[in-house]
Amino acid sequence: MTGTVLIVDDVATNRIVMKVKMASACYDTLQAGDGTSALALARSRRPDAILLDMNLPDLSGIEVCRQLKADPVTADIPVIIVTTSRDGAARRDALRAGADDFLSKPVRETILMARLRSLLRARQNEAELRLRDGTSRAFGLAEPGAAFTTQGTIALIAAQADTALAWRRALAPHVSDRLVMLRPAAALTATGPAPEVYLIAADLAHSGDGLRLMSELRSRGPSRHAAVCIVLPPAADGARADTTAAMALDLGAADLLPADFDPEETALRLTAQLERKRRADRLRDTVRSGLRMAVTDPLTGLYNRRYALPYLARMDERARQTGRSYAVMVLDLDRFKAVNDTFGHAAGDAVLAEVARRLLDNLRPVDLVARIGGEEFLVAMPDAHLATARAAAERLCRVVEAQPVTLPCGPDGPGGSVGVTVSIGLSIGGTGPADPPPGGPGLQGDPVAGVLGRADSALLAAKAAGRNKVTVALSAA
Structure with a gap:
């Protein structure tokens, strides 16, 4: 994984040493010797990560971090604060300022590189979600989600129940979210929503x-x-501890904690991970919402043409593979323009929505119903023969005609009602058992466009024959 790292340190020798380490891992580097220069470089060059010394000649590292996170241009850049200080209060202040991690000098190269890989991977994932979300918004397919958040759940998993209990007692005064103790097997078999954050001992x-x-x-x-945070075991062997820590980060750990972790600092880390998880979930939700809107008709709630045509192609492919047939209906509301002209477009919308509901209520759950035009609908019935499909089409004609559609109230009083009928063109596709054998007239190998085209022709024939009818298309020769 390559990228550009901004090294901020007032000692030139430290910057050079860090630059050599970054170069060995194929990172490009930028350098700054004070906070003001660092802020300017971060804004103009947009590095992929920042290694920030705590003590700078003009601004503290914490203040630089705070300004970076407050600026929309630089807020998403991961910041690792590096310092010789062991002061717990300074570490907590750095985390509150938005620092993603806090490493003490001398920095162990294995841990530093693994942490960089982890942070850059997380940033790229979030950037991809933001890109998809931005694309959806550009097409008007997504709306901002509600800002309301509920209490989160943090799962504590340790080798011994006493250890997990001690963690919960230590963290409870500093965490407003729910802390639950889980056994490893229960974490894998639990039903219902999963915890947002897991705190897991490296050794169970x-x-x-x-x-x-x-x-x-x-x-x-x-x-x-x-988000998974790993609690590292106490280890006398520093090299082994570094290997375990690096492996945890490369396997997907969001953060690492020592066995004797500081409860207040850990609470800050867990809260930050929880917020990142929620932010990513919101982005995923808006992307999914945008995709739904892209393939759904907002008036009727049915799928639209963009979804229906690829669905038909997949249905046809499956029919070819299994030797079964499928049915396609094209339905059109009769004299719908007169409804709009007489009662207004709000009445027309009410008619469309009600007809869509009646279609859905009188077909199988596996059947697709889509609105593919102004007053035109499409029904796709997998594993359906001609007799079954004809009976379904005639039933749809009856249920649409059976009861007038109640119209919404207008400015002049009650809206009344209007009778509605539909005309239906029906076509059969696939290679079901009712089809003629190969070589004769039939549907074997008939493309989707042909099946849909014959259904359209049959619809025109139903209209010409007086409307409120079902016409079956002739098989392709």
């Missing part, structure tokens, strides 16, 4: 079990997007 029953549990959680749908 055996060494490394926590990392394996994290991988399992990442592979399951409900917990795939949860």
Whole structure:
């Protein structure tokens, strides 16, 4: 993974040493010796990450971080504060200012590179979601979600129940979200919504079990997007500890904590992870909402042509593979223009919405109903033969005609009602058992365009024959 890292340190030697380390991992670098220069470079060059020294000649690293996070141009750039200080209060202030991590000098290169990879991966994922969301908004397909947030859930998973209980007691005064203790098996088999954040010991029953549990959680749908923070075991072997930490980050850990973690600092880290999770969820929701809007007719709630045509293509492909037939109906409201001209467009909208409801209520759950034009609908029936489809089409004619549609009230009083009928063109596609054998007249290999075109022709014939009728298309020769 390559990118550009801004190194901010008032000591030139420190900047050079860090630049060499970054170059060995194929990162490009920018350098700044004070806070003011760092802010200007960050805004003009938009680096992928910032390594920020705590002590600078003009501004503190915390103040630089605060200004970076307050500026929309630089707010999404990951910031790692690097310092010789071991002061817990300074660490907490840095996290409150928006720092993504806080590393003490001398910085262990293995941990630094793994942390950079983790932060850049998370940033790229969020940038991709923002890009999709922005595209949806550009086409008017998404709206901002509600800002209201409910209480989150943080799961605590340790090797011993006593340890998890101690974690909960320590964190409870600093966390407003729900803290629940889970056993590893329960985390994988629990039903219902998954916790937003998991705090997992790296070693459970055996060494490394926590990392394996994290991988399992990442592979399951409900917990795939949860944030996982790993609590590292106390280790005398520094090299082994670094390897475990780097492996945890590369496997998807959002953060690392020492075994003797500071409760207040950990609460800040967990809260930050929870907020990132919620932000990503909101972006995913708006993207999904935009996709739904892109394929859904807003008046009737039915699918639109953009969705229906690819669906027909997949249905045809499946029919060819299984040797079954399918039915396509094209329906058109009779004399719909007269409804709009006489009662107004609000009445016309009410008629369309009611007809859509009647169509849905009188077809199988597996059948597709779509609005493909102003007053034109399409019905696609998988695994349907001619007799079944004809009976369904005639039923639709009857239920649409059976009861007038109640119209909305207008400025002059009650809206009244209007009778509505539909004409239907029906065509059969696929290679079902009722089709003639290969070589004879039939539908074998008939493309979707042909099936749909014959249904359109049959609809015109139904209109010409007096409307409120079902006409079956002749098979392709």
